[in-house]
Every structure is written in structure tokens, then in C-alpha cells.
Amino acid sequence: MLRLFIFVLLIVLLSIILNRNVRKRTVKRKTTPKDGREFESFLYELFKKAGYQVRKTGFSRDFAADLLIENRGKLVVLQAKYYNKPIDKSAVEEAVVAGTIYGTKYVGVVTNNEIPDRVKDFARQFESKTFVRKIYLIDGKALERLKRGEKII
Secondary structure: OHHHHHHHHHHHHHHHHHHHHHHHHHHHHHOOOOOHHHHHHHHHHHHHHOOOEEEEOOOOOOOOOOEEEEEOOEEEEEEEEOOOOOOOHHHHHHHHHHHHHHOOOEEEEEEOOOOOHHHHHHHHHHHHHOOOOEEEEEOHHHHHHHHOOOOOO
16 A cells, blocks of 8 residues: 555656756747847837836737837837848837837847947947937847846836
């Protein structure tokens, strides 16, 4: 009788351990976007968990705006770029157009990849010569900080 009890207890413990491992793998798969649409949803959840007020604009006819973030009384329009290569300056231009349409001086580009120095320089020049006050350039490393709950905007 004792052997049967120990055997059943071991099976229960083993099934609990296996279920945890399966859940961890499933969650990991769900948090890795496979395309631009999933990337936008991923970003929405990430910013929301970090305490930002965030709205999606919809996938089509969004005027290059993918997320609208309210932060300290400012509206920040973000353009999401899920690429397998670094972004170029056209991403910044699209974000600025979206900011104009949404009536804000705060815009940004979020990418899963890196942001080249030439794009950073272009954004700083744009800030200094136009109505745009701030262009947030958020790369994969900044997204990792956001996952840890750090404010990046």
C-alpha cells in the first residue's frame, strides 16, 4: 500500500513538473512575433505591462502610426518596424508624417533590430530643424529594458 502511494505521488509530481515546462515553452513561443501584425500586438502588451497608456491604431489605414502612447500629458506616435535588417531613415520620415496627422510633436520608431548611426543622426537633425521636439528611436536592446519594466519614453 505504501509503495502504491509513493508511486502515485511520484507520477503526480512528474506531471506537475512536465506541465510547467510545457507552459514555459508555450509562453515563450507566444511572445516572439512572427510578422509585423504580431509585433504590433507584442509592443502593445509590452508597453501596457510597463505602465504606459497605450492604444492601437489598427493595422491598415493607420497613417503610419501603429501605437499611440500617452506619457506625462504628451501623445507619442510610434511606428513599428519588424525587420530582419536595420531600419533606414524612411522609418523616421513615416513616424514624422504620422505625428503631423495626429497633431503631436513626439514621435518614434520601434524595431526589433538595431538602429544605425546614420538614422540616429538623421533623427537628431530632424529634431533640430523642424517642429518635432523628440524622436524616440527604440531598438531591440531598449525593448529588453522595457521588458524589465524600465521606462524608455
